Amino acid sequence: MRFLNLFIKGIFVGVANVIPGVSGGTIAVVLRIFDEMIDAINNFYKDFKKYGLFLAPLGLGALVGIGLFSKLIEFCLENYSLPTNLFFIGLVVGSVPLIYGKAAEKKVKKWYFLVSAVSFLIVAGISLIKEPEDTTVNNVLNFSAVMEILIGGIIASSAMVIPGISGSFVMVLLGLYNTIITSISGFINKVGEAFVYLSEGKPVLECLKHVIISDETIILITAGIGIIIGIVIISKIIAILFEKAFSVTYFAILGLIFGSIFSIFKAPETYQSGVSVSAVAISIFTFAAGFVISLILGREK
Numbered sequence: 001m002r003f004l005n006l007f008i009k010g011i012f013v014g015v016a017n018v019i020p021g022v023s024g025g026t027i028a029v030v031l032r033i034f035d036e037m038i039d040a041i042n043n044f045y046k047d048f049k050k051y052g053l054f055l056a057p058l059g060l061g062a063l064v065g066i067g068l069f070s071k072l073i074e075f076c077l078e079n080y081s082l083p084t085n086l087f088f089i090g091l092v093v094g095s096v097p098l099i100y101g102k103a104a105e106k107k108v109k110k111w112y113f114l115v116s117a118v119s120f121l122i123v124a125g126i127s128l129i130k131e132p133e134d135t136t137v138n139n140v141l142n143f144s145a146v147m148e149i150l151i152g153g154i155i156a157s158s159a160m161v162i163p164g165i166s167g168s169f170v171m172v173l174l175g176l177y178n179t180i181i182t183s184i185s186g187f188i189n190k191v192g193e194a195f196v197y198l199s200e201g202k203p204v205l206e207c208l209k210h211v212i213i214s215d216e217t218i219i220l221i222t223a224g225i226g227i228i229i230g231i232v233i234i235s236k237i238i239a240i241l242f243e244k245a246f247s248v249t250y251f252a253i254l255g256l257i258f259g260s261i262f263s264i265f266k267a268p269e270t271y272q273s274g275v276s277v278s279a280v281a282i283s284i285f286t287f288a289a290g291f292v293i294s295l296i297l298g299r300e301k
Contacts, residue, residue, distance in 0.1 A: 004057075007057040007060060008061060010064070011061040012061075014062035014065025015069050017065075026092060026260050029095065030294050031294075037058065038235050038238050041235040082275060085264050086286050094295050096257070099250065099257070118252075119252040119255030122255075123260055149223050150225060150226040152176040153226020156226075156230070160230075161230075162256065163253045183220050187211070190217075191211055
């Protein structure tokens with residue numbers, strides 16, 4: 001049950017990281033695994049078994065969420081953007097009382113709320129930045145492109161961990177979002193083609209080469225290395241903040257989370273499929289579903 005619980009939570013974190021404007025770090029806080037995730041990443045080398053049993057199902061769930069649900073989320077955002085985004089807002093809102101309780105475990109000082117306000121304004125300000133309109137996909141692989149993808153992965157993964165800041169939105173700002181999403185789709189297609197070739201009697205090694213030696217795989221591996229580096233760096237910084245200023249850090253996280261709600265409501269993409277009576281009615285339902293799921297998944301660590 002512990003493995004399944006973490007696996008499901010990992011799926012939510014993975015799906016969140018696919019959607020520009022939604023933060024995987026926020027969802028990790030919502031599901032009450034953020035502290036443990038930061039601790040596991042920073043102390044993995046101290047106890048491989050203990051922390052591996054936590055990170056393995058979480059990471060596997062995230063990969064499943066990104067791989068299997070990216071097309072579904074893309075479809076939902078194109079055709080049901082308001083209900084889809086309200087679902088994620090429901091997840092966030094359902095966790096706020098629990099997060100505030102954690103932030104207020106120790107004596108609360110008035111200036112903590114100022115920290116929340118500042119962090120809110122930071123995320124709100126980022127959301128007001130105009131997204132680049134260039135939707136081209138860079139599939140020309142050379143040293144410069146590989147380094148751009150690596151550095152982009154480091155920067156974006158830092159945002160993926162920080163609650164309230166969307167890693168995929170940062171990818172959009174860096175001009176890498178379409179390249180990564182297209183590569184994920186292309187990789188999945190190549191895996192499918194490899195199974196077809198295998199069924200046709202082609203050698204296993206040739207089928208593996210078809211998947212492994214491809215531009216899509218190289219792009220994803222490069223981005224993955226950057227993401228791992230970025231997560232390790234930012235997790236170390238957050239761990240230090242938790243150790244030195246636990247309550248203040250959580251009040252800052254609360255501000256980031258409210259900022260992410262503002263970002264989602266502000267984004268034109270939230271309303272791209274139209275706003276109608278039926279869309280609002282469905283959105284109320286999806287918001288409630290997200291709210292309830294947040295309470296259920298947040299109940300157990």
